[in-house]
Amino acid sequence: MPEGHVLHRLARLHHRRYAGSTVRVSSPQGRFSAELVDGRLFQRAEAHGKHLLHVYGPDATVHVHLGLYGSFTESPHPVTEPVGQVRMRLVGPTHWTDLRGPTRCEVLTDVEVDALHARLGPDPLRRDARPELAHARVARSRQSISVLLMDQSVLAGVGNIYRAEILFRHRIHPYTPGNRIDRALWDDLWPDLVVLMRAGVAAGRIDTVRPEHLPEATGRAPRQDRHGGEVYVYRRTGLPCLVCGTPVVAAELAGRNLYWCPTCQAP
Structure with missing residues (x-):
């Protein structure tokens, strides 16, 4: 299972590529409610421990936990047809990202995001860590x-x-x-x-x-x-x-x- 630095590295990459842009989100595999965030403004990406958060707001944050088998693939345009079991596809102005095999990929409300943070301990890589x-x-x-x-x-x-x-x-x-x-x-x-x-x-x-x-x-x-x-x-x-x-x-x-x-x- 990836350690926390991997998720923070992904958060930095996704923030750099997608923050401030309206993005397309789909689920070729059909096991993720992509329509809840498709076409919305990608506000920011952040991580807490082994959890990655794509924040669309208000009341819409994509929560990803890779688990043992989850992985992202990152590609520049042009976008190609999905290969394999793609849980989530994220398409921005210059790049696109596919997610396969995560333990969790879900859209959370703000209350649910707060609950996630509350049950996690301090993260050495977060500025708000205590x-x-x-x-x-x-x-x-x-x-x-x-x-x-x-x-x-x-x-x-x-x-x-x-x-x-x-x-x-x-x-x-x-x-x-x-x-x-x-x-x-x-x-x-x-x-x-x-x-x-x-x-x-x-x-x-x-x-x-x-x-x-x-x-x-x-x-x-x-x-x-x-x-x-x-x-x-x-x-x-x-x-x-x-x-x-x-x-x-x-x-x-x-x-x-x-x-x-x-x-x-x-x-």
Whole structure:
């Protein structure tokens, strides 16, 4: 499932291409009520965590959650015939966008949009984020910080890669209970997460390794992985930690894989 930086990257792209224009919206697949926004002014695009919002207003916002299989394809004019199961087609002055396979694609009222925002935690990539609210939820929980970081009602937008990497960068064992994450540690972790995720938006990939641990600084081979990016522990099970050399370990928690260094992130 795409992490939050992907949705913010899409929001920036769609805002740049469509905001301020009257657009055509259709559903070649027939499973989306495109007529509710077709021919209306596309006001803006924004994201909150893993949710993308196309705002037409008043009382009309297209909400997209890509889930595991959803994807957008972006093309310049001319517009061609749909290929495959296109849930939503968006056509603007110079470009067109097709959406396939999302978990959610629906038109929400303003009240429903407010309810969506209310059930999501602070998003490190949003200017209105209040990190103290996320910490308050973490600090009163006995659940592991690994579970809490992936709980979108606690913190919106973080997925498995950012979770593994931010815990490594702050030397936090993944099974540490949330109520042991004090405010000082959280105040170090949050801005670091903001920087990493903003870099992800800019680059279109996740890089979390500090300059002194990059391949060009250490002489090691660059990472070869379909996800791209240089990381410390994510999907590096059995490989030496880039800091101390201890083999990275993995375990499953709540149906997702954890990765950590048992030395750098000792309990």
